[in-house]
Amino acid sequence: MVLQFADGRPFATGASPYRDQLSSDRAETPRILVAVWIGDSQTQAVVDTGGVYLVCDPEIPDLLDLNPSASLGVATLLIRGYEYVGYLHRLTIALLAEEGESLELEVTAFIPRLDPGQEWRFPSLLGLQGCLEFLRFAVDPGTNVFYFGPL
Amino acid sequence: METRLLSDYAETTLFPALMDSTAFPEPDRVWRDFKIAMADTTAVFWIIVPTVERQERRLPSPEVATGPSKTSILPQTLDVTEDREEGLAMLEIAAEAGDETAFVQAASAIDWSQRSAADFARTVRLALAAGAHLMARKLANQGHWLYADHEELAKMARILAPPRVVSANLPPDPSVRANLEWIRAHAAEYRGLWVALKEGVLLASASTARELRDQLPTTAGLFLTRVI
Numbered sequence: 152m153v154l155q156f157a158d159g160r161p162f163a164t165g166a167s168p169y170r171d172q173l174s175s176d177r178a179e180t181p182r183i184l185v186a187v188w189i190g191d192s193q194t195q196a197v198v199d200t201g202g203v204y205l206v207c208d209p210e211i212p213d214l215l216d217l218n219p220s221a222s223l224g225v226a227t228l229l230i231r232g233y234e235y236v237g238y239l240h241r242l243t244i245a246l247l248a249e250e251g252e253s254l255e256l257e258v259t260a261f262i263p264r265l266d267p268g269q270e271w272r273f274p275s276l277l278g279l280q281g282c283l284e285f286l287r288f289a290v291d292p293g294t295n296v297f298y299f300g301p302l
Numbered sequence: 303m304e305t306r307l308l309s310d311y312a313e314t315t316l317f318p319a320l321m322d323s324t325a326f327p328e329p330d331r332v333w334r335d336f337k338i339a340m341a342d343t344t345a346v347f348w349i350i351v352p353t354v355e356r357q358e359r360r361l362p363s364p365e366v367a368t369g370p371s372k373t374s375i376l377p378q379t380l381d382v383t384e385d386r387e388e389g390l391a392m393l394e395i396a397a398e399a400g401d402e403t404a405f406v407q408a409a410s411a412i413d414w415s416q417r418s419a420a421d422f423a424r425t426v427r428l429a430l431a432a433g434a435h436l437m438a439r440k441l442a443n444q445g446h447w448l449y450a451d452h453e454e455l456a457k458m459a460r461i462l463a464p465p466r467v468v469s470a471n472l473p474p475d476p477s478v479r480a481n482l483e484w485i486r487a488h489a490a491e492y493r494g495l496w497v498a499l500k501e502g503v504l505l506a507s508a509s510t511a512r513e514l515r516d517q518l519p520t521t522a523g524l525f526l527t528r529v530i
Contacts, residue, residue, distance in 0.1 A: 164470060168479045170486055173530050186478045186525070193475075193525040195485065203435050208528055210496070210511035214521055223461045226430040239430075241461045243468060249479055253472035258465045274530050280435055282465055301467045 153251040154289060154298050162287055163298035165248030170195070171295055173274065183290060184274065185297050188245035188255075190215040194275060198288075198297070202278030205244060205260040206230065209237075209271050212262055228261055230273060237263040246299050254299055258282045390421065397428040405432035414441070419449035426458050438462055477501040481525040492529040499525040 154163040170184035183198040189207070192214060196205070206228065222238035229235075242260040247253050259281035265271060277283055289298040389412040396405035409425065422445030429438035439462040445452070446459035480502025488504075496514040498505040498521070505524065508514040515521055 165474070168482060170482050172486075184482070186475075186482060191522040193481065193523075194527045195482070195525075208511075210528070213511040214515055214526055221457075223458060224427055224430070227433075229433075239461050241463075245472060247478045248472075248474040249476060250474055252470060253474060254467065255469040255472055256465050257468055259461055259463075272530075274528075281439075281462070285465055285467075301470045 153248075154300070161300055163251070163289060163300040165246060165251040165254055165300060166296050166298050167247055167249050169198075169290075169295050169297045171292070173197075181292070183297055185277070186247045187275075187277070188247065188253075189242060189275075193247065196275035196277045197273075198283070199276040200279050200283070202230075202276050203228070203261075204239070204278045204281040205242065205258050206273075206276040206278060207260055207262050208273075208275050209263045209265050211275065215242075217262070222262070226261060228263075230276075235261075235263040235265075235269075237261050248299075254286070254301065256282075256286075390425065393425055393428050393432075397432040400431070400433060402433040405429060405434045406437050409434070409437050409441070414444055415448075419445060419452040419455055422449070423452070423454045423458065426455075426462075435462075439464070477525075485527065485529060489529055494529065496526065496528050 153166045155161050167185055171181050172179060173182055173184070184195050185198060186193055187196050189205075189211065194208075194211070199206075217240060219238070222240050224238070225236055226239050227234060227236050238261075240260045240262060241257060243255060243257050245253050245255040263271065285302050287298075287300045287302060290296075291298070389408060392408040393405060396402075396408055405428070409429070414422070422441055426438045426442045426445070429435070429441060438458075442455060442458035442462045445455040449455055477500075481499045484499055484502045484504065485497075492507055495507045495509060496511050497507045498514055498518055500523070506514055506517040508517060511526070511528070514526065518524070
């Protein structure tokens with residue numbers, strides 16, 4: 152157990168380091184960029200508590216062999232001022248712990264489908280609804296550690 | 303002629319509780335004068351009050367703000383001669399306008415216990431278009447509960463279900479820090495490229511994820527990311 156309540160019950164069971172900057176972010180806005188398993192490989196994603204779903208980089212399906220027939224229609228999301236159309240999938244991911252226990256989750260994922268000429272300029276995003284909403288999590292910006300655990 | 307006042311829908315401002323980069327879709331449509339929708343053979347007629355004909359999108363400067371706020375306005379007056387689709391037309395309007403609040407209010411006013419499986423499926427699709435993601439989940443779940451054999455509702459309910467913890471006791475991965483540290487140290491050099499790492503060591507880089515995968519005998523267990 153990594154963090155606990157005063158009565159000893161676990162709050163967070165895993166802890167992971169995070170990057171706090173995107174290299175392309177000239178404004179140096181602080182981020183929480185953590186490592187996650189998606190499918191059978193790891194990648195990085197930004198914790199986005201104002202967002203919905205796991206929003207994947209549009210090229211992630213090239214690494215995952217997703218079955219298009221298992222997706223749900225067409226959904227539209229506005230991501231930082233840009234409107235993206237894509238598909239919803241059910242994916243299994245894992246938050247990776249450096250200390251404690253990693254956590255495997257089944258989440259709703261949005262896979263953008265880019266129109267010709269449309270650009271993708273974001274990392275993958277871990278939204279609240281459909282992804283992180285039933286986890287406990289905490290951030291220590293002093294040591295850049297992201298704590299997480301099941302409810 | 304029945305007149306419904308929709309003043310509750312006007313001047314609705316949404317502020318996500320914890321704003322960051324993602325928000326729900328927002329309309330570009332400017333409402334003008336009149337709009338007519340046909341539902342089967344029944345005309346549904348909306349009168350739009352000209353003084354409220356605006357849709358605003360206030361996007362933040364990416365340099366200073368972490369998320370959008372949005373203001374949306376739907377028609378204040380709805381004249382309905384006969385709505386044979388019993389409320390679904392209102393959902394269509396809200397979805398077309400991308401107005402989550404109006405959609406949720408309209409959907410909440412419908413007695414879903416008597417609706418068909420097709421109505422549920424259609425409304426879930428509209429909810430996703432309106433940005434009403436929680437309502438989409440709720441209706442998919444309710445529709446699947448009522449029509450367990452309906453394939454599309456079953457898929458909707460499965461994909462939109464709340465996230466579920468599959469396993470809470472997986473072993474830690476000590477390579478996490480090394481991979482993130484490599485990205486931090488080499489970001490400028492590899493910006494925009496896809497890279498494959500293993501325990502903080504670069505294995506391959508490429509312009510696209512597909513090209514990266516083609517360079518590697520397997521991607522299993524590797525750290526794969528676009529450097530941003």
